[in-house]
Amino acid sequence: MPAYTGGCFCGEIRYELNLNSPDEARTSLCHCSNCKRFFGSAFGLTAKVPKDRFRLTKGKTKEHISDNGGSLLYREFCATCGSGILEYGEQAKEQSRYIAVGTLDDPGALPPKGEFFCKYREKWLPEIPNVLHKTEINE
Numbered sequence: 001m002p003a004y005t006g007g008c009f010c011g012e013i014r015y016e017l018n019l020n021s022p023d024e025a026r027t028s029l030c031h032c033s034n035c036k037r038f039f040g041s042a043f044g045l046t047a048k049v050p051k052d053r054f055r056l057t058k059g060k061t062k063e064h065i066s067d068n069g070g071s072l073l074y075r076e077f078c079a080t081c082g083s084g085i086l087e088y089g090e091q092a093k094e095q096s097r098y099i100a101v102g103t104l105d106d107p108g109a110l111p112p113k114g115e116f117f118c119k120y121r122e123k124w125l126p127e128i129p130n131v132l133h134k135t136e137i138n139e
Contacts (some may be wrong), residue, residue: 006104007058008083014058015085017049017099025049027101028114029128031121034068038075038084039100042122046087046098047110054086054097061085 002022007014019025025047035044061076072090077083084100092098101107114132115121127133 004104004106004109005057006085006099008078008081008085008103010078010081010083012059012080013056013061013078013083013085015054015056015099015103017047018053018055019049022110024053025099025110026114027110027112028116028132029112030116031119032117033120034073036120038087039102042125043115045101045112047101047104048092048096048098051088051095051097054099 002019004017004019005014006017017025027045027047030044030046032044036042038044059078062079064075064077066073066075068089073087074089074093075087076085078085083103085103086100087098088096101110104110112128112131114134115128116134117136118127118133119135121127
């Protein structure tokens with residue numbers, strides 16, 4: 001079973017993902033304004049994994065809950081350095097976690113399989129070839 005490790009910038013938070021294979025993670029870019037703001041970038045990059053495959057090995061994350069257009073969005077981050085570790089929506093709360101790919105020790109190990117909210121992709125940012133593209137999430 002492949003194990004992937006990661007953590008925050010300051011090292012207070014560490015975690016591991018125990019996946020049956022890399023295909024168990026669904027890594028994707030999100031171009032929505034919410035992700036852009038949270039990640040401080042032109043897009044958010046997360047890997048959706050089953051909740052029971054994620055385990056904190058050091059520290060405790062701080063949680064922020066916000067309204068995401070009618071449903072709750074949970075984001076967990078390091079209270080010391082502010083690094084975003086993971087997020088999940090109300091509907092996925094019991095099943096999945098969306099891991100911030102940049103916090104993995106080897107972010108290249110889980111390459112993107114899709115892009116979402118592509119209509120909000122920055123004009124200067126090229127489309128990633130050979131992955132799923134959705135203009136809207138419910139398309």
